[in-house]
Amino acid sequence: MGLKRCFFLLSVFCLVTALLLTLGVYLLCGRIAERYPQGGIAIDSDGTVTELAGPDREQMQILELLDGVRLLSAVLLPAGGLGFAGILFYRLKLKVPIEILKMGTGRIRNHDLDFSMPEASADELGQICSAFEMMRKELLETNRKLWQQAEERKRLNAAFAHDLRNPVTVLKGSVKLMKGGRADEHTLERMERYVLRVEQYVEAMSSIQRLEQIQVRLCDTDGSALLEELQETAHLLAPGLDLILPVPDLGIVRIDHGIFLTVAENLIGNAARFACRKLEVRLTLTGHMLCLMVADDGPGFPPELVKNGPKPFGKIEENAEHFGMGLYSSNLLCLKHGGKLCLDNRPEGGGAAAAFFKTIKS
Known part of the structure; x- marks a missing residue:
């Protein structure tokens, strides 16, 4: 009432x-x-006044x-x-x-903000209390995201400083050799190599900052078009591998097309580096979650990576050209899209990465 x-x-x-x-x-x-x-007075029937x-x-x-x-x-x-x-x-x-x-x-x-406001009534003041509770939840979620971003930024800066320490140490040693007149062509080549490594670190950091500023823009996308793009990407990034790509009927889904393709390229490219002969790509829609699963028949993921998830500059193998940023950036993009990135090792061998995107089926 x-x-x-x-x-x-x-x-x-x-x-x-x-x-x-x-x-x-x-x-x-x-x-x-x-x-x-x-x-007062009373008059009787005979006219007597009393x-x-x-x-x-x-x-x-x-x-x-x-x-x-x-x-x-x-x-x-x-x-x-x-x-x-x-x-x-x-x-x-x-x-x-x-x-x-x-x-x-x-x-x-x-x-x-760690509390809940009980429902008061169904009238106007009850609606105000409900709106206040929704505002509290939004504030709590915003604060939680800000805290997660701050913690992620701390971990990123710590990882960047840790991995940058070795190239800087090598460069400082090479500079001392040059000052002492003991530098040779090998020293210059080493300096050039480590300068390039520092540039790659800086570029990786810049790319992460750009990813954090990306805004999710949902649009209606045909599921069959996504499957065709996945097939084309797999043929380009893994031309010598056997591709397994089922073609389910997904209909029209509402996602950020650019974020999806970026994650797909990262996962397929990462799997192609470690696959021996076979690459498996699956795209499924369950409820409001679109799942992209990419699996290979390679050595699989390190147990620490499966347990703790992708970290910035966390290398799967010692390779100067790769800093483990593909999985980390994919995880960031999945989180922005309301999903997550899960890593696992399959019983038959090989690693499997599953990227989830929150979507709406039209």
């Missing part, structure tokens, strides 16, 4: 009750007054008091009924929602 209707009904009920009480008081005072002599006894002084005071009670009841009882209606309205409709809102604002003011 809405607030206006509730207040109107309570006011009418209390006012009617007050008027009935006023009528009862009026009738009761009238009956009491009838017990006392009223004075003067009736009037009230004495004490009885007159009682009658005046009864008149005062009638007058006061006619004023105070309706006013009291309206006041009582306001009190009832506050206790029934306003008190609990106001206390809930005060509690919520107080905890948010103290930077505490």
Whole structure:
């Protein structure tokens, strides 16, 4: 029941009750007054006029008091009924929602979002409490994402500083050799190689920063077109491998086409580097999750990578050209798309990477 209707009904009920009480008081005072002599004259049937006894002084005071009670009841009882209606309205409709809102604002003011606001009612104030609860959840989710981004940034900076330490140490040693006049062509080649390595690290860091700034833009995409693009990408990145690519009927899905293709290229390219003879790519839609699974028959993922997930500059193998950023960036993109990236090793051998994207099937 809405607030206006509730207040109107309570006011009418209390006012009617007050008027009935006023009528009862009026009738009761009238009956009491009838017990006392009223004075005046009485005319008999034969025309005889008899003067009736009037009230004495004490009885007159009682009658005046009864008149005062009638007058006061006619004023105070309706006013009291309206006041009582306001009190009832506050206790029934306003008190609990106001206390809930005060509690919520107080905890948010103290930077505490780890609570929930109970449902107060189905009226306007209850809707405000529900909207406040939704706002609290959004704030909590935003703070959690900001905290995760800050922690991820710390890990990224720590990994970058750790992996950059070796090239810098080598370059410092090479500079000392050059200052001492002991540098040769091999020293210059080593410096050039490690300078290129530093450039690659910086480019990897820049690419991650660009990924963090990407905004998800959903659009309707034909599932058959996605499968064709996956097949074309697999043939380009893994031309010498046997490709297994089932073709299910996915219909029209709503995803960010660019993010999907970037993740697909990273996963297929990573699997192609480690596959021996076979590459398997599967695209399935379950509920609101689009799953891209890429598997190979290679050595599989390291147990630490499967357990902890991809880390920045976490190499699967010692290779100067690869810094393990493909899986890490794919995980970032999946998280932006409302999904995740899962890594596992298959019982028959080889690694499998499953990228999940939150989507809507049209």
